[in-house]
Amino acid sequence: MKRSALSKLGEFGLIKQIENICRKGSRDILLHIGDDAAAVRTGSKTTLLCSDMLTEGVHFELKTATFRQLGHKILAVNLSDIFAMGGRPKFFLLNIAIPAKCSAGNIKDIYRGIRALADRHGVSVVGGDTTSSKGGLVLSGTLVGDADRAISRKGARPGDGIFIAGTPGDSAIGLELLRQGKGNKVKGTWKKYLTRRHLMPEPMPLTRRKDVTSMIDISDGLLADLCHICDESGVGAVIHKDRIPLSGELVNASAALKKDPYEYALKGGEDFILLFTSSAKSRKGAMRIGEITKKGRYIIDAAGRKKMFRAEGYEHFK
Ligand code: ADP
Ligand code: MG
Numbered sequence: 001m002k003r004s005a006l007s008k009l010g011e012f013g014l015i016k017q018i019e020n021i022c023r024k025g026s027r028d029i030l031l032h033i034g035d036d037a038a039a040v041r042t043g044s045k046t047t048l049l050c051s052d053m054l055t056e057g058v059h060f061e062l063k064t065a066t067f068r069q070l071g072h073k074i075l076a077v078n079l080s081d082i083f084a085m086g087g088r089p090k091f092f093l094l095n096i097a098i099p100a101k102c103s104a105g106n107i108k109d110i111y112r113g114i115r116a117l118a119d120r121h122g123v124s125v126v127g128g129d130t131t132s133s134k135g136g137l138v139l140s141g142t143l144v145g146d147a148d149r150a151i152s153r154k155g156a157r158p159g160d161g162i163f164i165a166g167t168p169g170d171s172a173i174g175l176e177l178l179r180q181g182k183g184n185k186v187k188g189t190w191k192k193y194l195t196r197r198h199l200m201p202e203p204m205p206l207t208r209r210k211d212v213t214s215m216i217d218i219s220d221g222l223l224a225d226l227c228h229i230c231d232e233s234g235v236g237a238v239i240h241k242d243r244i245p246l247s248g249e250l251v252n253a254s255a256a257l258k259k260d261p262y263e264y265a266l267k268g269g270e271d272f273i274l275l276f277t278s279s280a281k282s283r284k285g286a287m288r289i290g291e292i293t294k295k296g297r298y299i300i301d302a303a304g305r306k307k308m309f310r311a312e313g314y315e316h317f318k
Contacts (some may be wrong), residue, residue, distance in 0.1 A: 002043035011316035026103040026236040031152055034232070036216060037086035039150035048145040050081035056099075056136030058316075060184075064178040067106045069199045070139060071113025074083075078143035079121060080203035080272040084217035085153035090204075091126045092118060095140040097133035108138070141173020147208070151276075156214040156292045163286040165206065167247040168222045169261060173200030173254060185256045189229055190249040202270040208283075217274035221267045221313025223299075228311075232299060233277075239290030239309075271313040299314070 005012065020031040031039035037050035054060055054074050065073075075092060082089040093116065098107060111125070118125060123143070138304060174194035177186055186194075206212065214233055216225045222244070230237050246261050254261040277292055299309045 004316045007280075010084050013247065014317070017277050021156070027055050028291070029128075035086070035152050035154075036081040037150075039152075039245060040145070045145050046150050048082055048085050048087040048147055049080055049142070050145075050151060051140065051142045052077045052081060053138065053140035055138050055228050059239045062137070065199055066113075067109035068113035068116075070137075071110035072117050072200045073117075074139040074141045075114045075117050075143070076201045076203055078141045079117075079123070080201070080217040080219070082143055082145040083153075083203050084215050084274060085145075085147055086149060086206065086209045086212065087125050087145040087147035088214060089143055089145040091119055091144040092123050093126060093142045094128040095138075095142075096128065096131075097131050097135075097138040099133045099135065099137055102137060110120075124162045136166075136238075151209065151212055151215045153214055153229050153232035156229050156235050156277040158235060158294045160276055160291050160292040161283075161288045162226065162237060162239060162275070162290040162292060163282065163283050163288050164222070164245065164273065165204070165283075165286040166174065166217075166271065166273030167250065168244050168271045169250050169264030169268045170194050170197040171201060171255075171270040171272070172198075172221075172264040173250055173259075173261075175268075175270070176257070177253065186253045187256070190253045191248075193249045194253055198270065201270065202276075203272045206274060206276070206286075211278045211280040212288075213277045213279060215274060218271040218273050218275050219269055220311075221269045221316065222271075222275065223266050223309050224269075224311040224313030224315075227297065229277065230292075232270055233292075236293040236295040236297055237290060238280040238293055238296075238298045238300065238306075240300050243287060243289045245289075255262075263295055264270055266309075267312045285299065 028041040037048040040047050077090050175198045177191050178195050214229050218225045244265055250261050297309050298306050300306050
């Protein structure tokens with residue numbers, strides 16, 4: 001396929017076409033391509049399978065990330081997908097393409113970063129593949145988990161609340177601070193917190209899941225990922241801008257950069273926090289930012305003005 005065709009199609013258009021080629025396999029496939037992880041029946045259990053990669057020059061630069069941080073992050077992004085299915089992570093495999101500039105010590109540091117996070121979540125590293133790379137460093141992780149009930153993007157119903165378990169936008173502004181280097185006015189402590197949110201995200205599972213009707217992790221951006229839930233569930237959404245939880249660090253750093261914090265919170269990606277819908281009125285540890293409706297996608301600001309929103313966020317090839 002020509003590059004120009006790919007930029008028209010975008011990442012999500014391409015995945016849709018891949019999905020059509022791969023359609024219909026075994027009856028043991030409970031959730032196919034198109035969710036945060038695939039869900040398959042193995043014996044009496046539901047097994048979850050997800051895969052995510054980090055590519056030098058696209059997802060990270062070796063100037064601004066340590067190898068340990070890269071190890072942490074390649075597992076974290078995969079953990080986030082298993083948590084987004086309401087699952088328990090278990091076994092991890094890492095495929096790694098290594099350019100000549102990396103040493104054996106660098107690669108071992110990647111695994112030290114993985115191991116530290118894996119130990120905290122009861123995950124074992126059980127395999128992978130190692131090759132040389134003529135381009136940059138590429139890390140491709142696969143995580144296997146299980147679930148009593150896999151929570152997909154499909155189950156949101158009109159009347160459900162929309163909840164977010166964390167503060168979105170921190171990672172995106174953290175990335176901007178990393179890219180700018182030393183020459184900005186953002187204070188040391190805010191900068192440290194925000195760049196860490198980008199380099200070492202800490203996905204956490206929801207402990208109570210009974211009332212959760214759909215779930216996704218925010219990787220593309222709050223609006224874009226909410227649109228994924230709406231598309232898959234065939235519903236609409238209304239969210240209230242002033243209910244979106246912003247971290248103090250995001251507010252202070254965006255003021256120093258003379259930027260609107262909501263640009264980061266609504267459209268910035270790689271937060272790896274959970275966005276979910278629930279029949280419950282309120283949820284501990286999560287903020288109710290809106291409601292699922294029959295159709296339409298609207299955001300209401302503090303003055304009560306209602307505007308339509310679209311899936312603005314990050315998409316490869318676009
Ligand atoms: P996430 O942002 O949660 O990691 P993606 O947007 O990367 O999810 O992927 C969405 C869905 O498309 C997932 O089900 C994923 O497994 C599937 N997918 C992505 N790339 C491919 C591919 N090259 N082949 C098959 N399935 C893919
Ligand atoms: Mg995901």
